[in-house]
């Protein structure tokens with residue numbers, strides 16, 4: 001699809017008139033009309049505003065001229081899994097697991113490989129193949145090439161360590177100790193917990209990235225502890241296979 005058609009479809013799908021869209025991105029109605037006629041394409045700054053407004057990548061607005069890959073983990077990117085800057089705009093360099101709300105979530109290549117390998121194993125790689133493939137591929141991606149410059153000097157890692165100590169300090173009965181926290185997107189871990197009155201509630205925001213992990217019970221096969229946390233809170237729950245029968249164990253404000 002061409003930019004003119006893409007812009008027309010995004011505008012009408014969002015119920016905006018040409019005037020209304022023009023006002024939102026600080027151009028004239030005539031400019032919008034010219035984009036939709038294919039006479040011009042929006043300038044770079046305007047593309048950024050359109051991208052944020054419609055929650056689609058600039059690459060999509062330009063008719064997807066080249067495929068996007070996360071420059072940290074190598075995963076192909078579509079608009080639904082692109083990471084966001086802290087102002088809510090999309091960062092087309094990264095997926096939302098590697099870059100969440102303006103923060104890089106991996107400081108160490110081995111941590112990333114440990115997270116990716118089990119997923120790749122499901123896709124038919126052996127563990128050694130997956131590990132060797134990642135070790136070869138990751139150093140060629142921008143994030144790892146520019147790691148020294150992009151790194152926050154271990155600040156995020158230090159925060160994760162503090163969280164892990166806090167979580168383990170809660171001494172939840174039966175829960176194995178937390179050793180690692182990874183970035184998780186809300187929609188994947190936003191379980192519905194039953195209240196005593198029978199109503200069900202969710203505590204997380206589907207769109208937000210959290211830190212968390214799953215710990216398998218050492219005594220009860222298939223029974224898991226789920227941990228989700230961020231700067232503001234720690235949530236601990238239990239569930240059976242595939243997230244069945246979730247129960248909230250603790251929700252603690254930090």
Ligand SMILES: [Zn+2]
Nearest residue numbers: 070073095098
């Ligand atoms: Zn990634």
